[in-house]
Amino acid sequence: MRTMTIPPFPKPVEISDIAALTNERLSEKFSLSEQAAALVEYMLYPAGEGPRVSFGSALRSSQDPLRLNLKGMRRIQYRWLRAADVFHLYYDMATGAHQSHRGGATISKAVHLAAKNTKSLGTSEPTFWSAWKAFRDVAPLVTASILVWANARIVFRGEYVAASRTHDDADPITPDQLTPCHMALLLPDLVLAVGRSFEELALSRTSNRADAGLDPETIWRIPTDINVVAVPPPARTIRPADKVTLNARRAGNRGRRGKSPVNKLLSRPL
Secondary structure, eight states: OEEOOOOOOSSOBOOSOHHHHHHHHHHSOOOOOHHHHHHHHHHHOTTOHHHHHHHHHHHHHOSOGGGOOOTTHHHHHHHHHHHHHHHHHHHHHHHTTTTGGGTSOOHHHHHHHHHHHOOSTTOSHHHHHHHHHHHGGGHHHHHHHHHHHHHHHHHTTTSOBGGGOSSTTOOOBOGGGOOHHHHHHHOHHHHHHHHHHHHHHHHTSOOSSTTSSOOTTTSEEOOTTSOBOOOOOOOOOOOHHHHHHHHHSOTTSOOOTTOOOOOOOOOOOO
16 A cells, blocks of 8 residues: 655645636645645656656756646646546446446446547557556546546636736736646645545445455555545546447457447537
């Protein structure tokens, strides 16, 4: 069992108004917290302590952490999107008790459905599998960060993000320039709160099957004393078209080639 080394927040954090918190945090001058720095280290580099330490040093020494753009960060966040698609679909299937007659929710089913729902280039099943294997041990946090990111772009639509002004001459960041990594830096408490709900569900569904969910021995767990109350993600349902796709998938074979993808499932705002 692995637990992230993240210091607890000084006071208990219980988030009741996500829009108000987002407006407040993104409207004030940004200051890097130790919780945010440690969280992003694990999310970007779950597999290696060396890269985590190196990145953490660069982040803490940067005069403008929100604009830190080290080599590979953009590619990593692109892969976060794929890993989050897989985990969120797995979560939807698990909470809705879908496919119970065929072994229940599994990662392979989520990968198959994610690939079928995505029309953009470079989003075949191997692409989703590659991203999943790289970030599965932080999948609850990555998925939470993507969800918070999508919500922040709605809350701050058409406005500047004043939190970008770490120094007086900094250019403001616009909502379309926000990234999932920014969310972990600006709203680490919210990412951890939503991530805790995802984690609790995943750890309640342990199985001997290799693709049945997250590995409880390797997942990076949120510290129990982090002082953050879990926030449940918005409820989503598997659409009729998704059920057709899953039922057409043959066990041991990830679907038939040449089948037209169904419309992409969109997240509701928090």
